[in-house]
Amino acid sequence: MNKLNKGVLIITLLAGSIGANAQNFRQDDSAGIGMTIIAMVAIFLGLILLYLVFKIIADVAVKLSKKNAMKAQGITDKNVAKEKAIGSESGEVFAAIAMALHEFQDNVHDVEDTVLTINKVKRNYSPWSSKIYTLTETPRRR
Template sequence: MINKKIGVLLLFVVLFSFGANAQRAASMRINEVLVDNEDNFVDDYGKRHPWIELYNTSAGTVNIAGCYLTNDKNNPKKYPIPKGDVLTIIPPHQHTLFWADGEPNRGTFHVNFTLDPATDNYIALYDADGRTLIDEITIPAAQKADVSYGRVIDGQDEWAQLTKVTPSTNNLTLDSNEKIENFKENDSIGIGMTVTAMAVVFSGLFLLYIIFKQVGKFAIAASKRNAKKAAGTASGVSADAGEESGEIFAAIATALYEMSDDNHDVENTVLTIRKVARTYSPWSSKLYGLREVPRK
């Protein structure tokens, strides 16, 4: 019973993964094709061949490994995109390039068919099941050399010949900026730009001056308030000084007297006799220096 549950769970995971992968692969589009490459982009071998650009229109990553590219409506599995190459993982709104050189042994992005400029070229992208068509396009014959055929805007429906070939990048390129062109037309020598730049700089300096001035005023006012508070506190302390009553002084004097009396209550009853030792010498004795006063 447990094995059956595990088997059903694994089958569900596989089917879910396959369905999610198919849904992601469905967002891929054939975006641009160069049939006649005479003097254009070269491959990783330095050779010029026709190429096919795919574009991821979704906001999620798409792995196209296992899908199929073909130029034959009767053979949708003509070129299976190999698995195991990390470059088949296409980030959101990014491009990848396949070389139609008929040499698949050169790598993942070299298909096993070529394109002929003299005839219509059918190109299709099939999902991993080999039956679900993701995208297809027929390139008209007689394409000019080094002029690609692609969508005017990446992933959109409108196709046209693109005079600017854009392999692995956006098909719509801006040759100029309307705002810059208008600026050049109205200010050809740049006086307006100079005046504008100087006005911006001086306006910024003036604004900084105002800010610093206001901050300085605020700091000075705060300093004055603090000084007044300190002066008021000091005057209050000095005003309170000298207001002590006589009782406080009497108590202090009594305490001092008691403390001084305690220091001598033992010493005043002790008699200390210190013996003075002197060296005796007859020369220093007064006895020998006394003379009897003569009587008359």
């Protein structure tokens, strides 16, 4: 038996056993409670995995940001950087900057009333919108 035939045989046996297991699972869990619990566990495990991945990425980003801040100020010692709190600005500073930018951009226009006035305008006839000119003439038969 060559490798291709062995692979096909293995896949066929696995597919058969999966189908048999699915039939047994359908008979044993006719209400679907077991499938619901399995699905919920899979979703929560996926969410936990995503949380851990994002947490690791955030930690790496913070470390790189601190490293770049140290390089910008010419500091090579990590203890000196901790004493000067380089790269760890408080959230209050960022909140104040964001509020100032918001206020600056929000006050660009004058305060206006929100009253809308709609005037109905009578339109004059225009041959540009007339459908009679868009129709083609029927050809003459000779």
